[in-house]
Amino acid sequence: MPMDRAEKIGLGTALGGHALLLGLFALGAFFTADRITKPQPVSVTLEGEVADISTAPDAVQEEPAPAESAAEPAPAEPEPTPVMKVEQPTPKPAPTPLPKVVERPTPKPQPKPTPKPAAKQAAAQPKPKQTSPRPFSKSFEDAVRGSGSGSNPKPTQGTSPKTGTVARKAGTEVRREVNLALGPQIRDKIERCAPSGVDIGAIQTFVTLSLDSGGRLLDVRVDKQTGINDNNKPQAEPLKRCIVQAVRAASPFRGLDPAYHDVWGSHAMRLRATG
Amino acid sequence: MRLDRSVTGFFLALLGIFALAPLAKAQVAPPPVPADDEPELVEFDTAKIRRIAVPALVAPSPADTPAGNSANLGRQIAEVISANLRNSGLFEPLGPAGIRPITLAEVTAPQYDYWKGRNVEQLIEGFVRVGGDGNLTVGCYLYDVNFGQEQARLGFVVAPRDWRRAAHKCSDAIYSKLTGELPFFDSRIAYIAETGPKGKRVKRLAIMDSDGANHRFITNGQSTALTPRFSPNYKSILYLSYQDGNPRIYVYDIDSGRQRLITASKNPTFAPRWSPDGQTILYSMAVAGNTDIYKISAAGGASPVRLTNAPGIDVGGSFSPDGRQIVFESDRGGSQQVYVMGADGSGQRRISMGGGRYATPEWSPRGDLIAYTRIAGDFRVGVMRPDGSGERLLTDSWQDEAPTWAPNGRVIQFFRTERNSGKTSVWQVDLTGRNERKLPTPVDGSDPAWGPVLP
Amino acid sequence: MMTNKARTFALLLLASTALAACGKKEVENLPPVADNTPGSTTDTGPTGPGIVPGSQEDFIQSVGQMGDRIFFDTDRFNIDSADQATLQTQAQWLSRYPQARVTVEGHADERGTRDYNLALGERRANAAKNYLASLGVDAARIQTVSYGKERPQALGSNEEAWAQNRRAVTVVIR
Numbered sequence: 001m002p003m004d005r006a007e008k009i010g011l012g013t014a015l016g017g018h019a020l021l022l023g024l025f026a027l028g029a030f031f032t033a034d035r036i037t038k039p040q041p042v043s044v045t046l047e048g049e050v051a052d053i054s055t056a057p058d059a060v061q062e063e064p065a066p067a068e069s070a071a072e073p074a075p076a077e078p079e080p081t082p083v084m085k086v087e088q089p090t091p092k093p094a095p096t097p098l099p100k101v102v103e104r105p106t107p108k109p110q111p112k113p114t115p116k117p118a119a120k121q122a123a124a125q126p127k128p129k130q131t132s133p134r135p136f137s138k139s140f141e142d143a144v145r146g147s148g149s150g151s152n153p154k155p156t157q158g159t160s161p162k163t164g165t166v167a168r169k170a171g172t173e174v175r176r177e178v179n180l181a182l183g184p185q186i187r188d189k190i191e192r193c194a195p196s197g198v199d200i201g202a203i204q205t206f207v208t209l210s211l212d213s214g215g216r217l218l219d220v221r222v223d224k225q226t227g228i229n230d231n232n233k234p235q236a237e238p239l240k241r242c243i244v245q246a247v248r249a250a251s252p253f254r255g256l257d258p259a260y261h262d263v264w265g266s267h268a269m270r271l272r273a274t275g
Numbered sequence: 276m277r278l279d280r281s282v283t284g285f286f287l288a289l290l291g292i293f294a295l296a297p298l299a300k301a302q303v304a305p306p307p308v309p310a311d312d313e314p315e316l317v318e319f320d321t322a323k324i325r326r327i328a329v330p331a332l333v334a335p336s337p338a339d340t341p342a343g344n345s346a347n348l349g350r351q352i353a354e355v356i357s358a359n360l361r362n363s364g365l366f367e368p369l370g371p372a373g374i375r376p377i378t379l380a381e382v383t384a385p386q387y388d389y390w391k392g393r394n395v396e397q398l399i400e401g402f403v404r405v406g407g408d409g410n411l412t413v414g415c416y417l418y419d420v421n422f423g424q425e426q427a428r429l430g431f432v433v434a435p436r437d438w439r440r441a442a443h444k445c446s447d448a449i450y451s452k453l454t455g456e457l458p459f460f461d462s463r464i465a466y467i468a469e470t471g472p473k474g475k476r477v478k479r480l481a482i483m484d485s486d487g488a489n490h491r492f493i494t495n496g497q498s499t500a501l502t503p504r505f506s507p508n509y510k511s512i513l514y515l516s517y518q519d520g521n522p523r524i525y526v527y528d529i530d531s532g533r534q535r536l537i538t539a540s541k542n543p544t545f546a547p548r549w550s551p552d553g554q555t556i557l558y559s560m561a562v563a564g565n566t567d568i569y570k571i572s573a574a575g576g577a578s579p580v581r582l583t584n585a586p587g588i589d590v591g592g593s594f595s596p597d598g599r600q601i602v603f604e605s606d607r608g609g610s611q612q613v614y615v616m617g618a619d620g621s622g623q624r625r626i627s628m629g630g631g632r633y634a635t636p637e638w639s640p641r642g643d644l645i646a647y648t649r650i651a652g653d654f655r656v657g658v659m660r661p662d663g664s665g666e667r668l669l670t671d672s673w674q675d676e677a678p679t680w681a682p683n684g685r686v687i688q689f690f691r692t693e694r695n696s697g698k699t700s701v702w703q704v705d706l707t708g709r710n711e712r713k714l715p716t717p718v719d720g721s722d723p724a725w726g727p728v729l730p
Numbered sequence: 731m732m733t734n735k736a737r738t739f740a741l742l743l744l745a746s747t748a749l750a751a752c753g754k755k756e757v758e759n760l761p762p763v764a765d766n767t768p769g770s771t772t773d774t775g776p777t778g779p780g781i782v783p784g785s786q787e788d789f790i791q792s793v794g795q796m797g798d799r800i801f802f803d804t805d806r807f808n809i810d811s812a813d814q815a816t817l818q819t820q821a822q823w824l825s826r827y828p829q830a831r832v833t834v835e836g837h838a839d840e841r842g843t844r845d846y847n848l849a850l851g852e853r854r855a856n857a858a859k860n861y862l863a864s865l866g867v868d869a870a871r872i873q874t875v876s877y878g879k880e881r882p883q884a885l886g887s888n889e890e891a892w893a894q895n896r897r898a899v900t901v902v903i904r
Contacts, residue, residue, distance in 0.1 A: 179315035187319045192396050192421070195454045196321040196365060197685075198644075198706050206314060230643035230660075234685075238455035249421055268314035273321045473885045499880055502844065521875055522848060543852055543876055546845040559845065561876070564807075564856025566849035588849040604846065610805070611846055634843040648843055676843050694887045697840065722844065 171263050178264040181255035182209075189246035190271070197235040200273045202227035205243050208268045213261040217251035220244055223268075243271055324367045325453065327397040328390055328420075329357040331371040332413070335379045338405040342435035345411065349403045352413065355442035356399060356449070358486060359460045362703075363450060363686075364710025369395060382416060387423040395420055399449060411435055415445035417452060427452045439488055440729065447728070457641075457683035460485055463726045464688070465503040465512055466701055468492060469719035473697035478721075480514055480527070485681075485725070487715045493527065502546060505726035506553050506573075513537070513547040513556060524558055526573070537571060538579060549573070550594050550618075551640075557582075557592040557601065568592045568603055570618075582620035593638045593645075594618065595661070602626075602636040602645050602661070613647055615661065626663030635677050640727070641684030644706075648676040648689075656689045658706070669708045682727045688714070690721040784827035786902040792823045799899040800858055804841070804892075807853040809861045817858060820900050821865040831903045834858045836876045837883075839892035844878060851876030858898040873903070 194200075204226045210219040222244060228236045256264060332349035342348060353371040360366040374393070382400045390398050401415035410432050417427040429448045431441045440461055447458030468481040480493040480500040493512070494500045501522075503514035512527045524547045527534040537556055538544060548557040556573050559566050566588045571579040583589035587607030594601055598618060605614050605625075613627035613636045627633035631651030638645055644658045649668060656678045657668040674692040681688065681703075688703045691713075701720040704711040714720070781787045790798060797820065800813035809817065824830060836855030838847035855874035863869040884891035 175315055179317065183317040186317060189421075190319045191321070193325060193453075194319060194321040196707055196709075197455075200321055230641075234455040234457070236455070238453065245419075245422060269317055270314045271317045271319065274318050474882060476880070478880075501880075543848070545848045559849065561849060561852040561856075564853045564860075564874075566852065588846060588853070590845045590849050606805075606846075611843075634846055650843075654843075674841075692840070697882075697885070697887075 169260070174257075174260045174263040175267070178256060178260075178267055179269060182250075182253055182267065182269070185250040185253055186243075186246055186271070189249045190243060193238075193242035193245060194273060195235045195238045195242065198231040199227075199229055200232050200235055200239070202229060203232055203236055203239060204270045204272045205240055206268065206270045207243060207247065208266060209247060210266055211251075211253065211256070211261075211264060213258045213265070215251070215253040215256045217248060217253070220247045239273075324365060325397060326367045326369060326395040327360060327399065327449075328374060328393060328395040329353045329360070329368050329370045329399045330374050330377045332401040332403050332415070333377060333379045333382060334403045336404070340405055340409065340411065340435035342438050345403045345405050348411065348435075348438050349401075352401070352403065352438060352442040352445070353399075355439055355486070356415070356446045359443065359446035360450065362486070362710075362712065363454075364705050364712070365450075365454060369393065382414070385418050385420075385423075387418075387420055390420045397426075397449075397453065399445070401445065405435075406432070409435065411438060411441065413438070413441040413445070415448070417449045439484065443485070454685075456685045458728050459681040459683040459686065459725075461729045462682050463505060463509060463729070464701075464714075464723055465505050465514075465726065466690075466716070466720045466723040467500060467503065468716065469699055469721055470496075476697075480512065481716075481720075482512070482529075483716070490717060493529075502722045502724075504547060504549055504724045506549055507551060507727055508553055509726055509729065513549060515545050515547065524556075526556075535575070537575070546591050548592055548594070551596055551598050555594075557594070559590040559592070566590050568601075580620075582616065583623065585623075589614075591635060593636060595638045596640050596642045600638075600661075602638050604634050604636055611650070613645065613659075613663070626661070627659070628663050629666055637679050639680050639684040640682055643684070646678035646680060646687055648678065656687060656704070658687070667708070669704050669706075670702075670711060675702070677722060679724045681725050688723045688725055690723060692721075784830045784902075786904065788827075789820075789823055789830075789900075789902045793819045798901070799897045801893060802854055802896040802898075804839075804896065805850065807850065807857045809857055813858075814861065817861050818865060821862055821867050824862070824867050824871070831871045831873070832900050833873045833875055833903055834862075835881075835899045835901060836874065837881060837895055837897050837899070838879045839895040840879050840882060840887065841892055842879060848876050848878035851878045854896075854898045858900065862900075 206223040206225070208221045208223055209217060210221075212218055222240055225236055225240060331353045334345040334349045337344055337346035339345075340348070343351075350371050357368040357370060360368045377400055379402060382402055385398055385400060396419070398418040398420050399415060400418070401413065404412040406412055411434070412430065412432050414428065414430045416425060416429075418424065419426050427448050429445055431444055433441045443461035444458075446460040450456065450460065451458050462485045463482055464485055465480070465482045468479045469476055470479075471477040476499075477496040478499045478501065479496040480503050481491065482493060482505075483490040494516070498516055498518040500517075501515040503512050505512055506526075510529060512529065514525060514527065515522055516525055517523075521541075522543045522545050524537045524544045525534040526537055537547065537558065538560075540560065542560050542562050544558050544560045546557075546559040549555070550557070550570075550573075554573050555570050557568060557570050559568050560579075565586065567581060567583045567585070568589050568591070569579040569581050571577060582592075582601070583603070583605070585605060585607040587605050588611075589603060589605045589607070592601050592603040600615055601618055602613060602615050604611055606612070608625065611632040611634045612625050613633045614623055614625050616623040626645075627647070629649070631649055634648045634650060636645050636647045638661075639658075643660070645661055646656065646658050649655050649657050649666075653672065654674040654676050655668045655672070656670045656675045657666055659666045669687065670689070670691075672691055673694045675689050676692070678687045678689040680686070685706050686703050687706065688701065690699050691702050692699050699719045699721040701714040701716055701723045702711060703714060714723070781791060793816075797816055800809065800816050802808070802813075820832075824832070834855040836851030836853065836858075838850045838854075842850065852874065855876055859869065859872045859874055862872055879895075882891070882895045883897070884894040
């Protein structure tokens with residue numbers, strides 16, 4: 001049946017409206033386009049070989065990013081920034097059943113055969129120092145700080161990058177490769193002590209490793225743990241201890257390119273359980 | 276169909292909106308930038324179990340005790356520790372069988388290299404001494420083999436007959452240190468021991484240690500006993516008995532062996548529960564066919580307070596660990612579901628929102644979860660957060676029901692009924708759903724309830 | 731494609747069927763004795779050797795082997811028409827022996843949790859008691875007790891067994 005006038009008007013309006021709409025969308029897309037941030041253009045030095053990735057002199061050192069602190073913005077220049085505050089204590093753990101040997105000189109275990117107070121339940125009973133010499137420090141924080149090593153972690157500095165010969169890799173690429181090298185070595189040790197629990201995979205532990213150019217661990221610092229909730233709270237502290245232990249046990253690390261020590265001399269990573 | 280004005284106007288308005296939308300791009304979020312400032316990720320698996328060596332405890336001067344020679348006790352204590360750690364599902368203990376005995380000197384100066392060669396991560400060593408007063412002194416030490424470092428030490432003086440408690444306390448300290456969890460091995464379980472054919476079950480109240488040792492029958496089975504609960508101070512047991520022909524709740528005093536009714540009411544009463552401080556008893560009572568939840572002072576003498584008043588069946592009830600809320604089960608909405616209310620009965624609201632029916636809710640002693648039985652065809656044990664979210668089913672069998680919690684809120688205990696035969700058994704499962712295991716009981720068992728950690 | 735009238739009729743039919751399933755109805759007249767007692771005996775006196783009038787044995791003999799109990803659907807406690815007929819027979823016997831007292835035992839099947847089943851058994855026992863009372867039996871003569879799922883009659887784990895176990899049984903108190 002042929003269209004009557006009213007139907008023709010309707011069709012025309014619809015078609016016209018669609019065309020208008022499409023036009024406006026195109027316009028809108030055009031306006032929004034420049035909101036997508038592009039990487040800054042950089043100068044590229046071509047020396048025989050063509051680098052196929054941008055070689056912007058990225059921030060050589062990243063802040064290990066404790067979000068709460070008023071962190072300096074990531075520097076754009078390879079300015080030597082001593083990222084590791086050597087004397088900064090590792091974040092104090094919440095009250096845990098760690099044996100703090102400092103208290104209580106009495107060596108006697110409970111004299112009463114009757115029930116002990118429940119408050120002491122979770123903790124080991126601290127006892128006086130043993131007579132035999134111990135190779136490691138008494139408190140866990142001491143052990144973590146590697147008091148046996150004696151050397152100070154090297155401040156990072158931009159050793160002369162070999163920009164004269166080969167195009168230098170970007171910091172992000174180096175960090176990714178370093179993480180791929182370190183990851184399995186650390187994972188192997190973590191899996192020997194990592195506690196299981198509900199929502200254990202929600203906890204992310206952020207650590208910063210200080211490494212010498214030979215891949216030996218100078219210091220490991222726990223920067224923060226996120227994702228702690230009611231279900232996994234009991235595992236947070238043992239997990240932290242386990243990770244620190246594992247990092248120490250995995251040293252010296254293999255597969256690190258000394259040429260990029262200025263990038264990975266301080267390596268930040270976050271660790272998380274699967275399943 | 277005639278084109279009319281209002282339709283045109285409507286379409287034009289739509290066009291206007293669409294036209295303006297892209298220009299309102301200020302509200303549109305830019306696409307997420309890859310987090311360049313986030314550290315690289317390393318993932319690891321927690322599924323692997325830790326190897327831990329448990330040689331027999333050393334008895335430096337072996338002497339006889341009413342519980343046996345202390346040298347034997349040294350080995351038995353190690354066996355209990357080893358079994359506890361294995362049963363938790365989180366460790367792979369070695370020994371005491373099959374590993375070399377240690378010397379007293381090693382107890383405080385372990386030979387780390389030797390144990391590294393045995394490929395264990397942790398080492399437990401200890402001693403048993405018999406004092407002049409006949410009591411045992413038990414010391415246990417936990418060492419990290421990889422780091423060559425002491426991690427924990429513990430000492431106890433116990434009567435010889437309580438040697439198992441020393442082993443449980445050592446187990447608890449080691450377990451807590453390595454897992455971060457609170458202890459739970461040094462505790463007792465009350466349950467109903469079952470015998471007899473399905474149509475004529477004999478049900479007796481019984482108690483045992485958390486590992487099934489020191490088992491004792493409390494009632495003789497002449498009348499049916501059901502749903503027991505240890506008081507938090509372990510001095511008494513609440514339970515349901517048909518000894519006068521009707522379901523009545525008694526408080527049984529363990530030391531004296533005497534019991535009393537919690538209420539003189541002639542109405543049927545069931546599902547008795549303690550408050551965490553042991554001062555209050557919750558129970559369900561049916562009046563003219565309608566069941567509601569009441570609370571009454573555990574000391575007796577006071578009148579009960581009625582907490583629910585709905586036309587449906589309101590039954591059960593479990594306090595939150597801070598004593599401020601109660602989770603209970605009600606079919607006021609048409610089917611069994613989980614509800615939460617204040618300890619005074621206020622603010623009753625439903626929290627179970629998945630499909631199916633929900634029963635037997637129990638608040639974790641940690642406060643973070645509520646365990647329940649979910650009925651959807653089969654009966655399965657699950658946990659949810661106190662707001663009803665995050666439901667997880669932990670078991671998958673024909674009929675698992677009545678979960679209760681280990682005192683550390685990490686292990687759940689329930690009973691399983693076998694189809695057709697009706698045989699029952701007590702089971703435990705880790706909160707992660709792993710390590711489902713049957714508890715060894717002398718006969719069948721049901722209605723298990725776990726008491727707190729002994730001081 | 732239904733007309734409006736047919737649709738309305740169907741809805742009404744559905745509604746009334748649904749309503750019939752819940753709650754209980756008053757019954758105006760009791761059906762005559764002879765219609766409802768299978769294998770019934772005359773009510774003029776004991777027929778078996780040693781059966782005491784007004785006793786449990788007499789009761790069973792009078793109401794029949796399954797006449798001492800009514801059955802329920804899963805999680806339900808309503809008295810349906812079959813239940814009504816059974817209870818009416820029981821009421822007649824009770825009216826013949828005004829001294830007899832009974833306990834109504836409420837039960838549930840094994841496919842329920844323990845505490846809820848105790849409450850459900852109590853509901854069922856009370857529903858039977860209330861109906862007997864509505865038939866003129868003095869409520870003071872009727873006690874109730876719930877056994878929850880503790881006393882199954884049929885021992886299988888199947889629908890037939892469970893249907894038999896969802897019951898309220900009237901027992902004469904000795």
